[in-house]
Amino acid sequence: MRVSGQNRRFLFLQGPHGPFFNRLGRLLRAAGAEVWRVGFNRGDRAFWTSGENYIPYRGAVADWPAAFATLIEAKGITDIVLYGDTRPIHASAVQAAKAAGLTVHVFEEGYLRPYWVTYERGGSNGHSRLMTQTVAEMQTALARLDMDLPDAPARWGDMRQHMFWGALYHWFVLSGFWDYRNFKPHRALTVRQEFWLYCKRLVLMPLHKAERAVATFRIKHGGFPYHLVLLQLEHDASFQMHSPFKTMSEFLTVVMEGFARGAAPHHHIVFKAHPLEDGRVPVAHEIKRLAKLH
Template identity: 60%
Template sequence: MSVTTASRRFLFLQGPHGPFFNRLARMLRAAGADVWRVGFNRGDALFWGDRDSYIPYTGTQEDWAGCCADLFQRHAITDLAVYGDVRPVHAQAIALAKARGITVHVFEEGYLRPYWVTYERNGTNGNSELMDMSLDDMRRALEKCDLELPDPPAHWGDMRHHIFYGAIYHFCVMALNGQYRNFRPHRDLSVGQEFRLYLKRLWAMPLTSLERRIASWRIRNGGFPYHLVLLQLAHDSSFRAHGPFDSQAQFLETVFEGFARGAPRHHHLVIKAHPLEDGRMPLRGIIRKLTAAYGLQGRVHFVRGGKLALLLNHARSAVTVNSTAAQQVLWRGMPLKAFGRAVFEKPEFVSTQPLEQFFSAPTRPDARAYRRYRHFLLETSQVPGGYYSLRGRRQLMRHVVDMMLAAHDPYTALRLGDAAPRQQLRMVP
């Protein structure tokens, strides 16, 4: 669909917690586009500044598809913007949009974290165009790019802001949602449970940080070889939609069995929780039971989130379902075993060995090929900045609006040689 900026008409659905979508809409309007936002709860409404363009959806999940189709027609929508593509209201809207030739803009957390976000068209993660793209395709596209591979910035990102906005969002949904009585969260827990978990995580951050530092110090200074297990959140969309396991417990049992059968007896297993792990899963209890069941007492360690780099620097290998943290593993040239569908699931990177054999003698990735792959991502779908902090949003806005208004998606633009210049972040000595 070819349209001028003045005739672009955007419909936003649910975005990241906080003001990012509102700020993005303001800049799109400044560029000449029209923007509307559908809100499904009071948390969505809180972070949208323009009341005239806000559309509250108070119907049921079953009625959403019909309402969405009506909104597309009534407002002559040319573009749909969402954060994540697998929650039910988004998946239905995306399917309708594709059938009508509407451009679909999908935002997600960065494939290359911590200080990038992902912007793609039509789908992300297991639904990304990257899934069907070979490394040869990427190499040919990069032939038209003369820039050097940018260095990763030494900055963790927006963790405290993320948790803060999440707590506010869930409080609004829990306490002020009278207008949206039909709203049902796309996750298993109730809104009240989500809010309590956010509060608990906020006040417990100092104690959790101390515990994590002690556990990490003991592992780094333990003098033993270890393998790292990278956990995802129990409600992680990639884990649930693009992974082969029904639960984290099932994944962990598979890992423990493979480790017990294949790893040398002096090797250890380190389980690292996701930085946003909130306690909804009894991970400690699951790990204790599996440790006893497989006779691994004294060889299993648990770390509650935190930075990954310090643990990776001394690890022998890493195992995950499809966590984006695997990109840090590959960046270091470490052996990686992954189970789910992921954008980094290339035969040049991910081991195809059975898990028992992987823990015994893991094969290494093609480091040169991975650098090329990473370079391709940084020139296309990985945008510097963040959703949650003011600093991160400012950095993100410098690029992402032009990318949304461009005629081609980031991958096609690079292949055709008409991608906009990208001033990527660099470490300054």
Template identity: 35%
Template sequence: MSPHDLPADRRSFLFLQGPPGPLFHRLAAVLRERDVTVHRINICGGDRADWPDKAVDFRQRFTDWPVFVDRFLRQEKITDILLFGDCRPFHVVARRIASMRGIRTHVLEEGYLRPHWMTFELEGVNAHSRLQREKNWFLEQARGLPDDDALPPVTASFRRRARDATRHYTAVHMGALAYPHYRTHRSVLPVVEGLGWIWKYAVGRARERAAERVVADLSRKRFFLLPLQLSGDYQIRSHSPFPTMPAAADYVLESFAAHAPPDAHLLVKTHPLDCSFFNWKGFVRRRARKLGIADRVHYADGGDLEELAAETAGMICVNSTSATLALQVDTPVCVLGEAIYKVPGLVFDGHVDDFWIDPPPPEPGLYEAFRRVLLRECLIRGGLASESAVTTLVASMTEKLLERAPRREGSPANQSSTLAKCAAHEGGLKDAMRSSCA
């Protein structure tokens, strides 16, 4: 019998790192009420703060992690792993080791469709998702699937996310002696990020007013939209050809300067959660001036992305979920990286140099089919930014985890081979080890 086909009371879950906050701990309590065995490995002080119950602490070097986690899987007869984010170095190793033993991994991530939804897939998300990227497959799978019912909105509060994150990363810092070899996967120190948020809020009203003026000036112009992403996001680091978001923006500006018609404009919009001290406004202005397009390139640190997505002549993005806002209103989209929605016919199937003249919209009905399949296959209701959102998410995850999922195709060896193909995106297991032990 496959471990996937075991009844609930014989399933044994290993929880690794979750999002900052109480989600994983509360989910574990519900699963235990259903007679499911739950184990936890803490990797840092933040994990311990989010998990007040008994757990195993990993305090060794990252190079010891593969043997440690494999031994734990074997000794505790683990059938399922649960984690948040599939590209963190510890998680990359764990899911590959688990795959060799035929143990499945459930990956939670921010939702492909936002707000109100979270992504919850087997084995991987984003570019690692097992969903096909072929339009006929989506159209076939969507036949007979209902549209999502009108559901009440999932409430969200930035204050709640900030509170959970502050508590978690303070505990990471305070627990440095207890976990001496831990190195965070984040590219920016939490204290620097906190200072960035203070500054962002201090100048918030001025930023919004400036953005409103820029958007108003573009109201009668044909403009393209480049929504920026966070350089530290694994969507950039692992699933794109660019080392940083400035490199991606530079690439788009070069293409726009060389190939866009003279009456076209480009709006570069900051990510709403970008609290870095990188001077995007100065960067965009300098590059545009050097390329001779300063009068046609604009920058906004604010504005309603949903409205802009409906008004733009086309959106260019690396792999941001912002693209779904454009696709749902039939706005053409060009994707530079790997993305779940990079389906020919849904997005532009060509090079960005050829996108500026007359970009085609999504094929009729394809986005609706894509959305219905996502809702069935890999999205669950809930969120992280309010008490009601977490409660909804716990219920959604519990239902999904206790479903009798079909047996994965192929032997454990074949599954390992499939995951190994992701090494090019993740920099490989050895690179991950080196970067985390540096």
């Protein structure tokens, strides 16, 4: 079945680092849709090859809601596409788009990475419609699904590629700062700090791989029962916006206290860091500190 994009006008906002949104936009145009892209910094522009469909936004964040309302009316937009729905420029756009009756397409980091991204209409993470459904309701919906589901790949992808696109994106943002002076990143760190963290992570990957191999060997051959704790990034939107915790230390304290009270003395606890943990939060140091307290 051929999908038609006729009479649909898509407005892309910020996407993932790299060429994914550009490729998606080309596919939508090939299907007959009209596609526009708003860029908020030089990194956004660098990964969007269609200059005639690119709209730079150089205004202040406070003026963005009014500019967005004017833009969707002037272009007759029917759909907006964005990556992550909690950063300020996206949150206000989603709210206005829903009020105007537009379809909101939200992409987010994949639950299994780096091969996948997630896609939902209306919102993701804590804003997902899944949050209002029970597991039984999800299973019923899946049973009625008539689409062919792809098989899991033999290999999940190369995290180095993810880090490369991240470093390159932030380099473009830095080099083009004067063109977009009002741009403010949605995270606490500056663009320069983000860039150097990506570079540091790339350089130290062999060391971290060796550390993981040693730790995995000790766990597999230790002969002890253990409890596994999967860690999220402290600066991730799902942690900051959709959890009761404000810092990783708060979460680790709850886990450590519960383990100390309830686990058998011969049990161990294993913390699995997020694959993109870059050291901006001293997680390993905090785990050691809390372990000594308990």
